[in-house]
Amino acid sequence: xxxxxxxxxxxxxxxxxxxxxxxxxxxxxxxxxxxxxxxxxxxxxxxxxxxxxxxxxxxxxxxxxxxxxxxxxxxxxxxxxxxxxxxxxxxxxxxxxxxxxxxxxxxxxxxxxxxxxxxxxxxxxxxxxxxxxxxxxxxxxxxxxxxxxxxxxxxxxxxxxxxxxxxxxxxxxxxxxxxxxxxxxxxxxxxxxxxxxxxxxxxxxxxxxxxxxxxxxxxxxxxxxxxxxxxxxxxxxxxxxxxxxxxxxxxxxxxxxxxxxxxxxxxxxxxxxxxxxxxxxxxxxxxxxxxxxxxxxxxxxxxxxxxxxxxxxxxxxxxxxxxxxxxxxxxxxxxxxxxxxxxxxxxxxxxxxxxxxxxxxxxxxxxxxxxxxxxxxxxxxxxxxxxxxxxxxxxxxxxxxxxxxxxxxxxxxxxxx
Numbered sequence: 027x028x029x030x031x032x033x034x035x036x037x038x039x040x041x042x043x044x045x046x047x048x049x050x051x052x053x054x055x056x057x058x059x060x061x062x063x064x065x066x067x068x069x070x071x072x073x074x075x076x077x078x079x080x081x082x083x084x085x086x087x088x089x090x091x092x093x094x095x096x097x098x099x100x101x102x103x104x105x106x107x108x109x110x111x112x113x114x115x116x117x118x119x120x121x122x123x124x125x126x127x128x129x130x131x132x133x134x135x136x137x138x139x140x141x142x143x144x145x146x147x148x149x150x151x152x153x154x155x156x157x158x159x160x161x162x163x164x165x166x167x168x169x170x171x172x173x174x175x176x177x178x179x180x181x182x183x184x185x186x187x188x189x190x191x192x193x194x195x196x197x198x199x200x201x202x203x204x205x206x207x208x209x210x211x212x213x214x215x216x217x218x219x220x221x222x223x224x225x226x227x228x229x230x231x232x233x234x235x236x237x238x239x240x241x242x243x244x245x246x247x248x249x250x251x252x253x254x255x256x257x258x259x260x261x262x263x264x265x266x267x268x269x270x271x272x273x274x275x276x277x278x279x280x281x282x283x284x285x286x287x288x289x290x291x292x293x294x295x296x297x298x299x300x301x302x303x304x305x306x307x308x309x310x311x312x313x314x315x316x317x318x319x320x321x322x323x324x325x326x327x328x329x330x331x332x333x334x335x336x337x338x339x340x341x342x343x344x345x346x347x348x349x350x351x352x353x354x355x356x357x358x359x360x361x362x363x364x365x366x367x368x369x370x371x372x373x374x375x376x377x378x379x380x381x382x383x384x385x386x387x388x389x390x391x392x393x394x395x396x397x398x399x400x401x402x403x404x405x406x407x408x409x410x411x412x413x414x415x416x417x418x419x420x421x422x423x424x425x426x427x428x429x430x431x432x433x434x435x436x437x438x439x440x441x442x443x
Contacts, residue, residue, distance in 0.1 A: 033363040044368060047329045051372025054325035055415060056379045058318040059408055063384065065314065067399035071152065072304055075217050076267075076296050078150035080276050083107065083115065083283055084265035086290035090306070093299040096127060096265035098218045099137040102195070103129070106262035111288050116266070118282070120275040123148060125267040128230045128260060132195045136177050138223045140230035140260075146172075148267060151217050152398060161185050162210030165226050168254055170209035174220035178211045185211060189223070191233060201233040203247040214393055228258035268293070322415060329368060330422040358427035362420050369419030373412045377404070 037044045076097050084092045085105035094100040116124040125148050128140035143164055146157050162185040165172060173183060183189070187208045193199040206225060214220060232253045270276055276295065283293035384401050391397045404412070 030363060030367075033360055033367055036360070037364055037367060048368050048372045048375060050325045050328055051322075051369060051415070051419075052375035052379060054318075054322040055373050055376025055412070056383065058322050058411060059376065059380050059404075060383070061314045061318040062408060062411070063380070063399050064397075066405075067397055069304065071216055071397055073297065073300050074152040075300065076149070076151060077153060078148070078269070079267045079296055080270045080273070081268040081280055081283070081293045082265060082296055082299075083112075083268055083291060083293045086284075086292045089292070089294040089299045090303050092265065092292055092294055093296065093303060095129065096267075097296070099129065099139070099222060103264050105290075106264055107266070107291065108262050108289060109260050111286065111291065112263055112266055114288070115283060115286070115291075116268075118279065120270050120272075120279050121268055122271045123269045125149070126227060126260070126263040127265045127267065128227055128262075129264040130195070131191050131193060131201075131230070131233075133177075133189055133191050133223050134181060136174075136181075136221055136223055137195070138191050138225060138230075140225050140227045142227060145224070145267075148269065149219070151215055151219075155215075157215065157219065158213045159210050160213040162208070165209055165224075165229075167207070167209070168226065168229055168232060168258075169204060169206045169250075170225070171206040171229075172210040172212060172224040173208055174212050174222050174224075175214045176220040177223060183208055183211070185209065191223070191225075193234075193237065203236070204233045204250060204253070216392075216397055227260050227263070231258040231260055232256075323418075325372075326369070326415070326418050326422045329365060329419065330426060358424075361427040362423045365419045365423030366416060369416045373415055377412070 082092060082096050084096055085103055085107055087104045091101060091104075095103055112124075112126055115121065123144065125142060125145050127145075129137060131138040146164060149157055159172075160175065162172070164170075171189060173189075177183065185208055188205045189208060190205050191201045193201060206223075206229070212219060235248050235253055235256065268279070270279055280293040280295070283291050381401065384399060388399055388401060391399060
């Protein structure tokens with residue numbers, strides 16, 4: 027206890043430099059733990075992009091590819107699913123509900139998705155959160171549309187504004203004869219829904235009445251009044267979200283879809299496909315961890331340099347300790363205890379700053395980016411990280427501790443002019 031008290035008094039006598047070192051360690055701990063919290067939060071948000079859906083069905087391709095275009099609106103399907111096949115599968119007794127999705131068009135680089143009103147009830151994210159409207163309501167008219175919050179923010183749209191859908195993705199051909207009206211704007215979700223223009227399946231068919239293959243119009247445009255009277259049942263869809271009556275039936279339904287005899291189809295479990303996709307894009311999190319770890323190492327090395335550079339001013343102190351009979355373990359132990367105390371103070375301050383920052387930034391991150399970071403106790407991994415910082419502080423203090431012991435008694439007692 028005497029040695030610890032002596033270390034405290036020594037640190038107190040150098041309050042300014044010690045405070046700066048402790049603050050540097052605290053900032054490095056905040057960065058490291060902050061990256062860890064962001065990493066786990068981003069991974070959880072990514073895994074919760076879609077929840078409550080048992081299977082996603084589409085044309086046979088790769089599982090990740092099907093997930094990318096059906097959920098993330100990235101890329102295009104290799105083929106469509108005929109409406110007859112979709113109805114056949116949706117009518118199976120194991121299927122509790124189904125939501126068809128039709129993709130292919132765009133609006134100023136935002137993807138347009140055709141679906142049914144049930145999409146707003148069945149799509150879930152972040153556990154069991156449902157879509158909610160910030161303004162307006164669902165589509166009540168053939169040419170109504172619902173847009174995500176990013177579409178509204180970036181393009182400056184509001185309820186009632188007209189929008190014109192382009193034929194295909196990044197196309198200059200537009201469906202100018204059949205403009206849409208914005209009927210609702212969804213709340214921020216942090217999912218691809220924020221960047222989606224949602225219309226009805228019938229609207230997708232309606233805007234393509236006068237279009238042939240290859241994006242060419244056929245003759246004069248059909249009047250909107252005539253289009254409204256047409257049978258606008260889809261001929262094909264891009265994908266479908268499926269829910270089963272029992273979780274025990276998921277794999278049997280998946281196998282039945284994958285072996286469907288009428289056309290080549292694929293059914294995937296969203297959770298498994300999301301994990302596969304995270305394995306591809308998750309390399310960024312490892313890079314962030316590496317960078318933040320280097321910041322911690324730099325702070326600890328800075329502490330070691332601070333202690334080492336201060337030894338010249340403490341030569342008399344070290345010499346007095348040795349003259350009073352302090353052995354090598356005492357001298358080395360004093361400096362190592364000082365380093366450990368600074369590391370403990372720095373980690374404690376860092377944890378405090380981290381939770382203060384989370385309390386302030388959590389609502390903003392959720393509303394602005396859809397990234398929800400729960401404020402929870404430190405995980406065992408994070409506790410191990412803090413313990414490693416303290417142990418590393420003891421290791422990096424070995425060099426100045428050994429150097430302090432090697433200073434001779436005569437050199438410490440000599441008055442330098």
